[in-house]
Amino acid sequence: MSMYPIATYTNTTPASTVTFNNIPQNFTHLQVRMITRINAPGNNNWYADLGRFNGDATASNYFAHSAVQMYSTVGGGAATLASSYDTTNGLVLNNSLMEAGVSLNYMTATIFDVLDYTNTNKFKTYRSFYGFVTVPTPCQVGLFSGVWKNTSAVTSLTIYNPINNWTSNTRFDLYGISTSNTTGA
Amino acid sequence: MPIIPLSGSAVAHGALIPLGTYTYTSPAGGVGFNLPANSSIYQDLIIVCSLRNEVAGAGLTFYFNGDVGSGNYSSAYINTNAATVSAGRSASQNYIVWYQEPTPYDAPNMFATHTFHLINPHASTTTPYRTVLHKWGNDLNGNGSTGIQVISWIGAATMAAVTVGSTSGNFSTGSTFSIYGVRSVGQ
Numbered sequence: 001m002s003m004y005p006i007a008t009y010t011n012t013t014p015a016s017t018v019t020f021n022n023i024p025q026n027f028t029h030l031q032v033r034m035i036t037r038i039n040a041p042g043n044n045n046w047y048a049d050l051g052r053f054n055g056d057a058t059a060s061n062y063f064a065h066s067a068v069q070m071y072s073t074v075g076g077g078a079a080t081l082a083s084s085y086d087t088t089n090g091l092v093l094n095n096s097l098m099e100a101g102v103s104l105n106y107m108t109a110t111i112f113d114v115l116d117y118t119n120t121n122k123f124k125t126y127r128s129f130y131g132f133v134t135v136p137t138p139c140q141v142g143l144f145s146g147v148w149k150n151t152s153a154v155t156s157l158t159i160y161n162p163i164n165n166w167t168s169n170t171r172f173d174l175y176g177i178s179t180s181n182t183t184g185a
Numbered sequence: 186m187p188i189i190p191l192s193g194s195a196v197a198h199g200a201l202i203p204l205g206t207y208t209y210t211s212p213a214g215g216v217g218f219n220l221p222a223n224s225s226i227y228q229d230l231i232i233v234c235s236l237r238n239e240v241a242g243a244g245l246t247f248y249f250n251g252d253v254g255s256g257n258y259s260s261a262y263i264n265t266n267a268a269t270v271s272a273g274r275s276a277s278q279n280y281i282v283w284y285q286e287p288t289p290y291d292a293p294n295m296f297a298t299h300t301f302h303l304i305n306p307h308a309s310t311t312t313p314y315r316t317v318l319h320k321w322g323n324d325l326n327g328n329g330s331t332g333i334q335v336i337s338w339i340g341a342a343t344m345a346a347v348t349v350g351s352t353s354g355n356f357s358t359g360s361t362f363s364i365y366g367v368r369s370v371g372q
Contacts, residue, residue: 003200007190008228008370020188033229033367035305035316069263069272081263081272106337109304109316129318131261131335136276139261141335169313171305173228173369175200 003031004176011170014039017160020174025118025153027176032112032157034172038098040164045138047098047163049110051091053124053154061149064092068142092144094130096161099138104167108132117154124148189370199368202227206363212239215246215350216362225307227366232301232347235361237287240354244284245299248348249315249338253280257340264332282352285330287323296359297323299349306344314339 004027009018023030036049066084086092094110110130116122124147131141148154159172204227207216218232236245248258258281261274266285287295302318317336323329349362 003367005200005368005370005372007188009188018188022190033302033304035313037313067263069261069274071261071274079272079274081270103314105313105339107305107313107316109302109318109335111302111304111318129320129333131318131333132316133259133261133274133335133337135259135337135339137274139259139274139335141261141263141333143333173367175367 002178004178006174006176008174009172011166012168014165016165017158018172019156019158021156023155023157024176025155028116028179029177030114030117030154031175031177032172033175034110034112034159035107036094036096036110036170037104037107037167038096038161038164039104039167040098041100043098043100043163045099046095046140047161049093049096049159049161050089051093051160052158053091053148053150054152054156055158056148056150057089059087059089062088062090062146063149064088064144064146066092066142066144068095068140070140071137088146091126091146091148093128093159094144095140095142097132097134097138098163099134102134106132106134107169114154120151120153122151124150124154202366202368204364204366207361209356209358209360211358212355214355215348217346217348218364219346220344226368226372227307228305228369228372229367230303230306230347231365231367232303232349233363233365234299234349235296236299237296237357237360238351238354239289239357241288241290242284243286243288243354244282244352245286246280246282246348246350246352247301247336248280249340249344250342250346251348252340255279255340257338258336260334260336262332262334264330266330267328281336283321283334285323285325287325291325295324297321303347315344
């Protein structure tokens with residue numbers, strides 16, 4: 001298995017959307033490694049970074065599952081360990097930190113995988129591992145997985161936050177993962 | 186800033202670069218990876234370990250730059266242990282510690298796996314704070330655990346070293362520690 005960089009985006013000017021177009025079709029899997037923070041004064045806790053394949057905004061095409069541990073409030077609050085299943089407006093990649101009461105230096109790290117993204121006989125399944133932790137709270141760690149109910153090859157990926165812009169330290173790196181025709185490794 | 190795609194000769198290079206590895210042929214303490222001065226050419230770092238400890242009840246420790254006394258680490262986790270799922274968080278720790286490692290109480294060939302993803306560790310000397318995603322798994326004679334953790338380090342220094350250590354005792358023969366760099370576009 002080999003991993004190759006495809007594209008990168010650093011949010012040096014305020015933005016809440018990034019789109020990777022013309023994704024090469026010669027890899028087996030895709031991985032996005034991202035670090036995000038929402039700049040939303042007056043808002044608390046977190047909000048999900050969402051995604052769309054090929055610009056598809058059809059809500060009934062996306063479903064997501066999660067297993068998440070969270071401490072919700074600044075300075076304390078009870079832990080919640082929860083799972084969920086939802087129809088969504090897009091890929092749910094994480095819950096990104098936007099707590100107004102803690103330093104903007106705290107970020108949310110996310111690793112997001114899309115397997116067999118060029119296969120035209122499959123709905124596309126993704127998995128995301130993410131987390132943020134502040135002192136003393138809020139904090140959160142979890143897994144999301146989901147499906148895009150469309151068999152088209154993925155040629156573009158849009159990541160967006162519906163609440164506000166990301167901070168300037170926010171960054172997204174897209175990678176392609178190849179396999180060996182000989183070993184399948 | 187525009188999206189920067191790969192082009193020309195840059196397309197040829199791989200993203201995952203092995204930087205160092207240790208395989209224990211006799212029991213020994215933890216490993217400190219000193220990062221090269223040009224470590225900022227790697228967007229992320231990944232540390233992969235296969236571990237067993239010589240002392241019952243010992244745990245794994247994890248820290249940056251030898252920082253073990255400033256309360257600069259916080260973490261949150263989800264862990265499953267047999268039929269139980271648990272979660273928790275710790276704030277302002279002196280270093281990260283995780284127990285439930287295979288030890289002499291367990292079958293001799295049991296090792297735990299740990300993977301640490303250091304996301305954007307070289308961004309600058311002080312900001313943003315470093316964030317690590319950690320996952321693990323092991324089997325302890327039919328018990329065992331698997332889980333995930335997020336770690337933050339608020340140390341205000343350039344990241345120069347990463348240490349995977351033990352709360353007590355040595356890691357066993359056969360333990361391995363490997364570090365990889367992940368290169369992005371332009372690196």
